[in-house]
Amino acid sequence: LAFDADGEPVAAVLPPEAVWLVYPEDRALRADSAPRVLVESRLPLTWNGWRLVQLDLAGVAWLELGTAGGDAPRRHPVRGRSKPxxxxxxxxxxxxxxxxxxxxxxxxxxxxxxxxxxxxxxxxxxxxxxxxxxxxxxxxxxxxxxxxxxxxxxxxxxxxxxxxxxxxxxxxxxxxxxxxxEGLDVSYSPPLRLTDTEGLEPAEAVLSPAPGMTASPGAAMIPAEVTGVEVACVAGPVVLPLRVTPPHCRVRTEPEPGSGGAPTAWHSLGPLPLQTADLIRGGALHLDLPGAAGDPPIDVVAAGGTVQVLMPSKQGRYPLRRMLDTVSAHGGAELRITIGARTAVIARISASAPAGDPWLSG
CATH class of the missing domain: 2.60.40 (Immunoglobulin-like)
Structure with a gap:
């Protein structure tokens, strides 16, 4: 017996979503790929010997229930899985x-x-x-x-x-x-490269191939001035060139909604250079920190100390105009983040000649 998430009975073709199934617990449930079990629940005593389970069929092409005798099982297709x-x-x-x-x-x-x-x-x-x-x-x-x-x-x-x-x-x-x-594993130290004055923190990538395969080099050093290095894997007569790019900090600015502007290219090597004119134009700073636990606050640092703290929006962006007055008052600033015990300068803002606000008429 099959039911959708609202408890309505399901016909022969199953939906590619969450379904409830009730079936004899001594019969094996099989599929082309193991469905994710969402909920296992108990049935009333009168249903002794039966099992109630909710499965996610999003990645499944068919389900079938093992038969008690030698009869062929009946296979139930999942809707939308009619192609290889x-x-x-x-x-x-x-x-x-x-x-x-x-x-x-x-x-x-x-x-x-x-x-x-x-x-x-x-x-x-x-x-x-x-x-x-x-x-x-x-x-x-x-x-x-x-x-x-x-x-x-x-x-x-x-x-x-x-x-x-x-x-x-x-x-x-x-x-x-x-x-x-096949079987290739890669580890990085540090797991996330932050910006530094020379570009990015130097890093090491250690390649662990499967038996029967070699990697050259097995451990690759990535200097500060580049994001990645070239390596190769070899198995028998096959040589596969690869590029290894450890996870690293990237930053860019994005325009005000409705302005018609486009985001800048991602910047990785060293602090992003900005001017107060960029803050006047508005928009937001976007940080990409692969593997980091959430978006960190940004410290606005000037005159040897933190003069403002920027918190990310719900979309993970940092509005540029929010720090315009602070940066203008100090004639420039650095933007810093802290990940674990490490602090990095992600942008430097220099003062520029006063400019008219493009969002104000007249």
């Missing part, structure tokens, strides 16, 4: 190809729609590279792990995954390129 999907997982943080594409440490999984329709799945190296895996199978009989059974491991390189319908030529297939460095 490629599930990649999260990319390796801070690691990209030279073209800026993400790199994944886990093998991509092909999810097929439920049913007896047959599909051809093929994985080959990009360009004119060889075919690594090819299989023809129906959705009801497909196990995503099978795709990699005969592929040499660990897998490294840019792969092209193609899924083509065999029985229904007009059915929508799939073609996608994905870069994989």
């Amino acid at each position: 999907r490629l599930v990649t997982g999260a990319p390796v943080p801070g690691v990209h190809t030279p073209d800026g594409l993400p790199v994944f440490a886990t093998l991509p999984m092909v999810r097929l729609p439920s049913g007896e329709a047959r599909w051809k799945i093929e994985v080959r190296r990009s360009g004119s590279g060889p075919v690594l895996a090819a299989v023809g199978v129906s959705g009801d009989r497909w196990d995503p792990e099978r795709l990699w059974d005969r592929v040499p491991r660990p897998v490294l390189g840019e792969l092209v995954v193609t899924v083509t319908a065999l029985d229904i030529p007009q059915a929508t297939g799939l073609r996608r390129a994905v870069t994989v460095a």
